[in-house]
Amino acid sequence: MINIKNIEKRYDDNLILNGLSLDIEEGESILITGENGVGKTTLLRIMALLDFNYNGEYFIKGTDTKKMKADTVSEYRNKFFGFSHQREIFMEDGTVRDNIEIPLKISESNRDEKTRKLDFAVQFLELEGILDKQTRFLSGGERKKISIARAIINEPEVLILDEPFSFLSEKLVIKLLGYVEERIENNKSNIIVTHDFGVIKNLNMKKMILENGRLTDC
Numbered sequence: 001m002i003n004i005k006n007i008e009k010r011y012d013d014n015l016i017l018n019g020l021s022l023d024i025e026e027g028e029s030i031l032i033t034g035e036n037g038v039g040k041t042t043l044l045r046i047m048a049l050l051d052f053n054y055n056g057e058y059f060i061k062g063t064d065t066k067k068m069k070a071d072t073v074s075e076y077r078n079k080f081f082g083f084s085h086q087r088e089i090f091m092e093d094g095t096v097r098d099n100i101e102i103p104l105k106i107s108e109s110n111r112d113e114k115t116r117k118l119d120f121a122v123q124f125l126e127l128e129g130i131l132d133k134q135t136r137f138l139s140g141g142e143r144k145k146i147s148i149a150r151a152i153i154n155e156p157e158v159l160i161l162d163e164p165f166s167f168l169s170e171k172l173v174i175k176l177l178g179y180v181e182e183r184i185e186n187n188k189s190n191i192i193v194t195h196d197f198g199v200i201k202n203l204n205m206k207k208m209i210l211e212n213g214r215l216t217d218c
Contacts, residue, residue, distance in 0.1 A: 001026040001189070002158070007056035008213075009042055009150070015055070016042055018213025024158075027187035029180075033197055033218070035209035040193045041086055042045045043210065044162050047081045047191065049073050078106050082156030086193075088147040092136040096127060099135055107154055121149040124175065141167040148176065158189045165196050172217045173199060 002024040016039040024030060034040050045051040046058065046072040049065060058065045060076065077083075082103075090099050092130070100121060104114045122128055125145040130138075138146070144167040151159060159180070165173050177200060180190050184204055188204065197207075207218040 001028075001061055003057075003059040004047070005010060005057040005059075006139055007043075007046065007054055007058065009039065009046070009051075009054040017046075019170070020056075020210075020214050021216055024189060024191070027184075027189055029184050029190040029203070029205040030192075031197075031200060031205045031207045032191070032193045032202075032205075032210055032215070033195060038210050038212050039213065044160055044191070044193060046174055048081045048102070048160055049077050050083075074106075076175075078103055079154055080157050081160060082151035082154060082158070083160040084147040088143060088150075088176065090135045090143065090146070092134075094126050094135055096138070096142075096146060097131040099146055100131075100153065103150055103154050109154075116156070117153050121153045122186065124152070124179070125149045126172065137177035139167075141169075144168060145172070152179070156188075159183060161190070161192045161194075163194055164192065165194060165199055177203065196206060 004022040007020045093212050183190055208215045209218050
């Protein structure tokens with residue numbers, strides 16, 4: 001489903017990803033760890049079609065991503081992938097509801113389906129009490145919950161979570177783990193970057209480490 005071949009990525013003179021390759025089959029889930037600054041977030045951004053400034057090849061379902069038209073890229077970003085960033089960008093003058101609903105605005109779901117998806121995300125992340133709160137007044141934990149809500153709201157084929165457990169309560173961590181486990185059982189792919197290896201050690205995920213610009217099995 002996802003085939004990455006010999007990716008090289010530089011920031012100025014720094015080689016971050018050095019001939020990195022990765023294959024993910026449909027329904028397969030992987031956990032990625034590694035030291036700070038080794039390129040984990042960079043890799044996720046490439047995978048989520050947010051960064052095309054690299055050397056190498058990246059195919060999704062046999063399609064060369066660098067040859068995708070803009071509307072196809074947009075469709076994959078918002079329907080195929082759900083991405084919770086480590087440092088999410090929000091509409092600071094908008095409300096929590098405004099920010100959560102962004103992915104639904106381009107969804108082809110009907111009104112009832114959009115309402116169902118919104119209600120699930122809000123209840124799952126326990127955001128009912130702050131839907132009308134302006135984003136600029138949110139705490140770090142509230143921002144993390146909104147980021148995850150936006151990632152899951154369209155029930156993506158591939159869920160990408162970058163350090164999802166930071167700022168979350170133990171209760172929500174357990175709920176999120178259960179959600180990922182359910183996705184795995186339903187043959188939905190998940191890609192998680194975290195330092196908290198112990199938190200998800202029991203999940204049926206392939207565990208990999210990013211170091212020296214490449215991924216290797218743990």
